[in-house]
Amino acid sequence: MKAMTFQGPGRRVWTSVPDPELQAPTDALVRVDAVTICGTDLHILKGDVPEVTAGRVLGHEAVGTVLEVGDGVTGVSAGDRVLVSCVAGCGRCSYCRQNRDGQCLNGGGWTLGHLVDGTQAELVRVPFADRALHVLPDTVTDEQAVLLADILPTAYEVGVRNGAVAPGSTVAIVGAGPIGLACIATARLLTPSRIVVVDPAEARRTAGEQLGADVALDGRDAALASVGTHTDGLGYDTVIEAVGIPETFELCAELVRPGGTVANVGVHGAPVTLHLEQLWTKDVTITTGLVDTSSTPTLLRLLAEERLPVDGLVTHRFGLDEIQDAYDVFERPQDSGALKVAMFR
Incomplete structure (x- = not known):
């Protein structure tokens, strides 16, 4: 064959x-x-x-x-x-x-x-x-x-379920590739109040909006500014990492609120810095997983x-x-x- x-x-x-x-x-x-x-x-x-x-x-x-x-x-x-x-x-x-x-x-x-x-x-x-x-x-x-x-069970289990998405919660998804888009589609099943997706590619941001994202942002600066606009300055209840590079993981850690969850879905091929000097007082949960x-x-x-x-x-x-x-x-x-x-x- x-x-x-x-x-x-x-x-x-x-x-x-x-x-x-x-x-x-x-x-x-x-x-x-x-x-x-x-x-x-x-x-x-x-x-x-x-x-x-x-x-x-x-x-x-x-x-x-x-x-x-x-x-x-x-x-x-x-x-x-x-x-x-x-x-x-x-x-x-x-x-x-x-x-x-x-x-x-x-x-x-x-x-x-x-x-x-x-x-x-x-x-x-x-x-x-x-x-x-x-x-x-x-x-x-x-x-x-x-x-x-x-991609659909991975997005749901490792992103949405591990990330504790709940009715009325706020969700930020960093990365609108196939797995990030699947996170949008499956997060919608649990009726969060707002889903924000972050990706530099316009076509992927458009796809994210078509699948149910409420807001699509083009990068780190816009994502950090959205914390004040969409979460009263607290940060997002759930932040899903759907890329697998150090920069996107570190952005997720900046976007999560005290008591929130960062759910890592991306496949990482290089070490990532975990800024515990910023997170140690925030009661943040970080999850990883294989579907x-x-x-x-x-x-x-x-x-x-x-x-x-x-x-x-x-x-x-x-x-x-x-x-x-x-x-x-x-x-x-x-x-x-x-x-x-x-x-x-």
Whole structure:
């Protein structure tokens, strides 16, 4: 089969690799029908994720058709159209019993495109299939569903839920890339009084407003000025970091109110300064996290009922064999205007 492989920092190759086979009774073999590229894939290509070794098939988000299942799989069958989640656990360890699959102790967590071959391929072996795969209703398209593989549950669980967004609260989201926009869409589910998004790119600010942001600001100075305008000078109840660079994290720490929460969602490849000399008296909570995908069934139901807006998140579409072109577009959002790109069989 053909697959997108990591060949060391800065090198990605679409090439022929052996077809995957079932390796455990809990595995499933899935034909990939739709797949996307994540910002984490770009971090891997920069060398920020050293666990990913040369030759690894990239990708952890897909929609596909089950071709074969192991003897231990009971929740899906050959022929089912399924969502492939980016994270899944064994279901038995202490973390999985708390629905914290991202911290699985028995070989689960984030494995696809990380520790085992991933989804940017014609076929993929999916470990722990009963927890990783979700049968899709006919009313949800492949393009909509692929957004549930990672960015929507990540935004909701690591950003909105960890950030303690609540009815009537104020929310600032720093970064209006795909994950920041997904934070806007999922924060809206909890009816905060105001959502402010910060991004230097005009197209992304516009997308943020279309998805439900009340205010879109172009940078640090405007964001800091908004504290007086929108929060009576106190700061925001929840501030979500959705970029993954030192400057944006430090801005989030400046924007949060005493007693508020900074929820870090961005993937960081460099150290960040934590200004405890400013924060130590403020009762601030800082959260980090890897998505567990425990919210996926709920988000899927909301998507099927047209209560979760996702229109506009996918901006570019390609055939699966055009994935090199898709990467070129996704890597240059300032020129291409790309948010999420999707490839289809």
